[in-house]
Amino acid sequence: MMASHRGSLPIKQSFRNRTEANAEKEPYDRDSMRLEHLPKVAKLRLEGIQICRGVAALLVLLFHVTQLSQEKLGQAFLANLFTFGSAGVDFFFVLSGFIIFFVHQTDIGRRDRLKPFILKRLIRVYPLYWLVTLAILPIYFLAPQFGYGYERQLDVILKSLWLLPQAHLPILIVGWSLSHEVLFYFIFALAILFPLKLFSRLLSGWLVGTLAIFLLNVAGAFDPEQHFLLWFIFSPHNLEFMLGCLAAYVVLQKQLKASNTFLLLLGTACFITFDIAQTERSSPFNPIVIYGISSALIVIGAATLEVQRSRPFVRLFSFLGDASYSIYLTHYPCLSALLKLTIAAQLISIIGYSATISLLLLTTLSVGCLTYVWLEKPLVYRLRGTLVNQLATATKASDPVAATATKVLFLDQSGALGGAELCLLDLVQPYRDRSLVCLFADGAFKTALQQQGVAVKVVATKSIAVRKESGLIQGLQSLGQLLPIAVTVARLSRDYDIIYANTQKALVVGALASLLSRRPLVYHLHDILSADHFSRTNRRLAVTLANRCASRVIATSNATRDAFIQAGGHAELVTVVYNGFEPAAYQLDVTLGQVNLNQRQQLGLDGKFAIGHFSRLSPWKGQHILIEALVHCPKDVTAVLVGDALFGEQEYVQALKTQVATLGLQDRVQFLGFRSDVVPIMQACEVIAHTSTAPEPFGRVIVEAMLCGRPIIAAAAGGAVELVEPGVTGWLTPPGDAQALAAAIAHCRADPAHTQAIVQTAQTQATDRFALSHIRQQIDHLLQAVVKAEG
Ligand code: UDP
Ligand code: GLC
Numbered sequence: 001m002m003a004s005h006r007g008s009l010p011i012k013q014s015f016r017n018r019t020e021a022n023a024e025k026e027p028y029d030r031d032s033m034r035l036e037h038l039p040k041v042a043k044l045r046l047e048g049i050q051i052c053r054g055v056a057a058l059l060v061l062l063f064h065v066t067q068l069s070q071e072k073l074g075q076a077f078l079a080n081l082f083t084f085g086s087a088g089v090d091f092f093f094v095l096s097g098f099i100i101f102f103v104h105q106t107d108i109g110r111r112d113r114l115k116p117f118i119l120k121r122l123i124r125v126y127p128l129y130w131l132v133t134l135a136i137l138p139i140y141f142l143a144p145q146f147g148y149g150y151e152r153q154l155d156v157i158l159k160s161l162w163l164l165p166q167a168h169l170p171i172l173i174v175g176w177s178l179s180h181e182v183l184f185y186f187i188f189a190l191a192i193l194f195p196l197k198l199f200s201r202l203l204s205g206w207l208v209g210t211l212a213i214f215l216l217n218v219a220g221a222f223d224p225e226q227h228f229l230l231w232f233i234f235s236p237h238n239l240e241f242m243l244g245c246l247a248a249y250v251v252l253q254k255q256l257k258a259s260n261t262f263l264l265l266l267g268t269a270c271f272i273t274f275d276i277a278q279t280e281r282s283s284p285f286n287p288i289v290i291y292g293i294s295s296a297l298i299v300i301g302a303a304t305l306e307v308q309r310s311r312p313f314v315r316l317f318s319f320l321g322d323a324s325y326s327i328y329l330t331h332y333p334c335l336s337a338l339l340k341l342t343i344a345a346q347l348i349s350i351i352g353y354s355a356t357i358s359l360l361l362l363t364t365l366s367v368g369c370l371t372y373v374w375l376e377k378p379l380v381y382r383l384r385g386t387l388v389n390q391l392a393t394a395t396k397a398s399d400p401v402a403a404t405a406t407k408v409l410f411l412d413q414s415g416a417l418g419g420a421e422l423c424l425l426d427l428v429q430p431y432r433d434r435s436l437v438c439l440f441a442d443g444a445f446k447t448a449l450q451q452q453g454v455a456v457k458v459v460a461t462k463s464i465a466v467r468k469e470s471g472l473i474q475g476l477q478s479l480g481q482l483l484p485i486a487v488t489v490a491r492l493s494r495d496y497d498i499i500y501a502n503t504q505k506a507l508v509v510g511a512l513a514s515l516l517s518r519r520p521l522v523y524h525l526h527d528i529l530s531a532d533h534f535s536r537t538n539r540r541l542a543v544t545l546a547n548r549c550a551s552r553v554i555a556t557s558n559a560t561r562d563a564f565i566q567a568g569g570h571a572e573l574v575t576v577v578y579n580g581f582e583p584a585a586y587q588l589d590v591t592l593g594q595v596n597l598n599q600r601q602q603l604g605l606d607g608k609f610a611i612g613h614f615s616r617l618s619p620w621k622g623q624h625i626l627i628e629a630l631v632h633c634p635k636d637v638t639a640v641l642v643g644d645a646l647f648g649e650q651e652y653v654q655a656l657k658t659q660v661a662t663l664g665l666q667d668r669v670q671f672l673g674f675r676s677d678v679v680p681i682m683q684a685c686e687v688i689a690h691t692s693t694a695p696e697p698f699g700r701v702i703v704e705a706m707l708c709g710r711p712i713i714a715a716a717a718g719g720a721v722e723l724v725e726p727g728v729t730g731w732l733t734p735p736g737d738a739q740a741l742a743a744a745i746a747h748c749r750a751d752p753a754h755t756q757a758i759v760q761t762a763q764t765q766a767t768d769r770f771a772l773s774h775i776r777q778q779i780d781h782l783l784q785a786v787v788k789a790e791g
Contacts, residue, residue, distance in 0.1 A: 048302030054320030057327045059088030072339045090291035097244020098299050106764040107192045114192045121185045123383045132329045133172045165232040184241045210234040236288045243296040251303045264301025270294035304753045326376045327368030334364045408435040409496040411506035415443025416646040419700045420526040423579045424502050486512035493517045497787045511549035523550040529567040532694035543568045551786045556698040557719035580775025583767040586707035599684035608638045612685030614701045616646040622691035632742035644674035682708040690714040693736045706766035713744045729762035
């Protein structure tokens with residue numbers, strides 16, 4: 001591929017009329033330098049924005065085809081209709097400002113978000129840019145006549161690779177606009193790093209500088225060529241990024257539902273009118289200001305517009321939006337090289353101008369799209385994966401609880417990964433060097449613990465018979481099984497400071513062991529001890545053992561605590577501690593369109609409105625309510641059921657399948673079984689539903705949906721009511737009410753801007769409220785207090 005800078009010189013001449021016409025109004029516009037566009041920075045679920053990115057990419061491509069056709073072939077492409085395509089770059093700057101603000105506004109003022117923000121931006125921009133730059137670099141060594149002469153200088157190469165501003169174009173000429181992009185990221189990073197007050201001052205200074213230089217330039221008192229660095233830092237393009245941020249702010253705050261189409265049309269009309277005015281040399285306005293404002297109007301309109309994903313037009317432009325960065329980086333060198341080949345092969349004389357130019361256009365577009373599918377997508381996907389792992393490790397390493405000296409013997413009855421086990425998996429980390437987890441069954445939980453470097457011992461040889469609803473006789477029978485386990489645990493517990501029971505049967509074993517070994521016992525209560533969930537005998541047993549033997553009961557919610565007290569538990573024993581979550585593990589992929597797209601394709605969700613349900617299959621988890629709700633929803637609404645019958649509830653699975661068949665919903669319900677990759681699947685869904693028919697003790701899945709940036713509709717009972725503030729962080733519907741669930745789904749769908757605002761609030765709140773580091777500290781303080789008091 002040949003990216004000829006020199007090749008672009010005659011283009012400038014052939015377009016001199018237009019350039020000269022603009023010269024007085026935009027002397028800062030370094031001719032074809034401003035004809036490139038920005039990278040794709042993020043994929044939003046707002047399809048309108050995706051379409052805008054696709055349109056912007058096409059505009060820039062069409063502009064360059066127009067330009068090169070005139071210069072190299074001496075022919076006007078489509079009567080030079082797309083000379084205004086150069087404004088695609090202004091559109092991209094505004095879109096970029098919009099996307100960054102929209103996605104990262106909750107990071108502002110939060111230092112802990114700086115590292116992920118910077119790493120994500122670096123991964124988006126640099127690797128692909130480096131690959132393309134390094135692919136064309138050898139050409140300037142082999143055939144220096146294709147360049148300006150500076151391409152082989154080491155400092156130019158390094159500055160180009162790092163997108164540092166230079167007095168001339170970088171090696172891959174499109175890099176000029178990426179330098180502005182990087183500057184904008186830098187400014188945004190300051191917003192994350194500094195307190196708001198300080199940042200506001202810096203921002204004001206920057207904007208005042210930008211305006212001052214802009215006005216001086218318009219007045220002819222500032223020469224960008226002479227002060228290129230100042231011109232770069234205070235470039236008028238900054239105003240376009242700011243307009244984008246403003247557009248995002250408006251969308252997030254104001255919910256401009258009624259006016260979206262009007263704004264879209266107004267922006268487009270301004271954009272086109274200005275182009276005509278400009279080419280007729282009659283516009284008294286500066287293009288950046290006009291294109292920037294028009295673009296901002298279009299973006300606000302597009303962001304709040306409801307778009308049918310299934311439409312082929314939407315799908316095509318959404319895809320082009322995804323591929324826009326690859327198209328952007330490859331199109332100019334590709335067009336340039338193809339034109340050289342075309343001329344050498346005298347293709348026009350064989351197939352004619354129209355066929356030749358169409359072929360060039362389509363080939364260039366295809367190269368961009370294939371680069372995206374084969375290179376950019378897998379590359380970014382892989383790098384993001386590595387980043388998630390690194391950040392998770394770093395968080396663990398910097399966790400203050402990591403240094404805890406408390407030696408804990410954890411007990412859990414389950415070998416499967418239920419919510420209580422996933423909670424323990426997170427909590428056990430800081431103690432892993434000096435603790436042991438005893439399980440009463442083998443399974444995935446054991447493997448997960450071992451993978452995290454936690455010592456595990458399975459202390460039961462066969463499964464224990466007692467179930468939540470078991471009565472006295474069964475309970476007594478199971479005691480026969482639990483007793484030997486308790487003896488083993490008592491023996492083991494002598495090497496530990498504390499016994500930590502994470503489930504009901506673990507409480508029975510832990511209480512006996514605690515009596516035998518005189519080690520203090522802590523009971524982490526993950527259940528609502530009410531008649532909805534437990535037999536009278538089981539409730540009594542749990543409460544009596546906790547009252548008599550536990551030094552502390554950690555309840556997962558107020559609902560859990562209240563039920564414990566109502567069942568006879570001592571109020572003073574209980575402390576409420578919510579489940580903790582590592583936000584980075586849920587949020588990192590939110591802006592990664594590819595993950596979303598991949599998953600959606602794999603799950604066959606294209607053109608569908610997917611409702612995700614993530615829970616073990618169990619009658620009280622209410623998957624049947626979601627299936628019933630589908631009947632009241634439009635046909636493109638589908639359910640994705642993630643989870644398996646963990647505790648032997650196979651009849652329910654069968655009942656669900658029968659229900660699906662009876663209602664004729666085979667095409668609209670998927671059973672994915674248990675999945676350990678919940679996050680990308682959640683992100684592939686439009687809405688997450690929680691449908692428990694009995695009060696949910698806590699409901700991890702609710703918080704996970706919030707952290708994943710997905711709207712959550714939860715059943716209004718138990719802990720869910722504490723987690724979701726209706727209309728602010730999600731929706732609540734009466735448990736068991738399928739029609740209300742369908743109505744809430746319709747509401748989420750009908751008002752995407754409002755939904756997005758709720759999602760953002762939920763994500764911010766959840767990040768704070770359930771931060772794992774904080775929850776770990778709370779638990780550790782409790783454990784230390786128990787050891788001090790009882791040890
Ligand atoms: N989950 C999972 N894979 C699945 C289904 C669910 O990892 O296929 C996880 C889910 O993300 C959540 C947990 O299982 O973290 C369920 O916890 P929750 O508190 O929602 O309900 P529980 O099943 O514990 O009552
Ligand atoms: C239990 C509860 C669930 C809770 C989880 C973690 O499995 O059923 O509501 O979220 O424990 O505390």
